Amino acid sequence: MKAFLKNQYDKLIHYLMVYPCNFEITDPGNPYKGKIDYPLMFSQYNNFVNTLINNGVKVQFLDLINSPSQVFSRDIGFVVGDILFISKMKSPERIHEPAALIKFAEKYNIRTYHMQNHIEGGDVVLHDEVMFVGMSRRSTLEACSEVQEVLNSNNIPVKVIPINFDNKKLHLDCVFNSIDKDRCILSSYVYDTDIIKSHFKKVISLKDEDADVLASNFVCLGNNTIVTSNKTTAKLLFEEGVNAIYSDYSEVIKAGGSFTCSTLPILREHN
Template identity: 40%
Template sequence: MKDINYILMRYPSYFEIIDYRNQHKDNISMEKVYDNYNNLLNILSEEDIKYYFLNTEKGPSEVFTRDIGFSLEGTLFVCKLKNKHRKKETKNLLEHIRKNRLKYYEFENEIEGGDVVIGDSKIFIGLSQRTSEEAISELEQYLEDIGSKYKVIPIRFDSVSKLHLDCVFNILDKKSAIVCDYIYDIETIEKEFKNLYYVSKKSADNLGVNIISLDKKRVICSDTEATRVLRKNGYKVLQCEYDEIIKSGGGIGCSTLPIRI
């Protein structure tokens, strides 16, 4: 993977849990939400990672910028979000793209960036309720048209329990990844990585797999168990308290859109 040029973020000013099935729906402290988010910003600043804020669309889930896009092969891909209350979130990403004259591709079919995990030559895409097989075919066709070396690998996982692939699987470096038992196609992932570091479903429920990998040995993580596993295997882990925002089902990885161009 290329180094991160910068990260696109969106401050959680309008953060709200709107899913009536979520037990935390009416139990959110905005003071704690801001504390959580500022913790993440402070760590990024201390690690000399540049970040920029997209303009707000006053959306309840807009803090989770990972879902609106991903960058690959010098192109910023703009996703087509499934939920109607989130569709407008890509507007400000397109504004950023045009302002900075970036090369981009806008999906015609539904796909969310949380289901896209990018390695050195492989792109793992979660088959979920938010990402369609048509979008996977669309990406494959685009990559073929530009003569890309990247191969797309679909991954099945328990998308009822976990919304996106990056909540159950993430790449640490060329040979290593962090995973959990919510993945169905674990044999496929085992073929691609020499080192797989497993965490429990309890850790995954706490978004322990939803890390931010800054480089080969530097990781931001919000979960104690995942932090312990990664440190044991030689990673410098910067632990970030994110419990209040996690109540909504999204973690620190979900809150960042890394741009590698």
């Protein structure tokens, strides 16, 4: 099986996901703890998966680990070029989640690199010649240097760029996302806006209240099509000429993640 990614918007071929069998909010400070409507949550998740499949995406599910947050498969790894980087998780309740990804990679003979420093896939936004990495509570500058060394040694021409943002937000993909080669969506929670803007011709600004409900956490399927759980994003992108598909994901969002968080892309078309 092949893995290859150079950005987040080329035609999507293959996603890895984890069915939310053990889904639970464990954060005592989350006001939705103990308030998940599970039948609705499963229905919303199934609708999202069916939307992906109906748009030609191959979806495979990783083995279950006893983790309440495993549905957020984005965090356990990320692909750059033809290398699948296995994340080193910082949260104690999630440190075993990459084991399912390692097992999958071994079964299908996918080229991997195991990170020695803390980094999570939710902080990685790959954009052709650059890889933005959010300096969150769970990703480090040391990890940025480590990834850069691996890319350099494998002749993968991608520059790793650390991005500072408000650490009250869990990951970079909660406050920033690319739409295509020329456009991105960005909230004021990102501090290094000038760095990001230098790599895009157009930046669409997102209001803080929309970022708070994960309006930037959409997925690009290619062919100018995105799937979003936020009606404001759907409207903004529709006005930009993007085919924006809205799908309700409110029950999963209660735990702090939406569509980007719930999907680990391993293959997109490339020239």
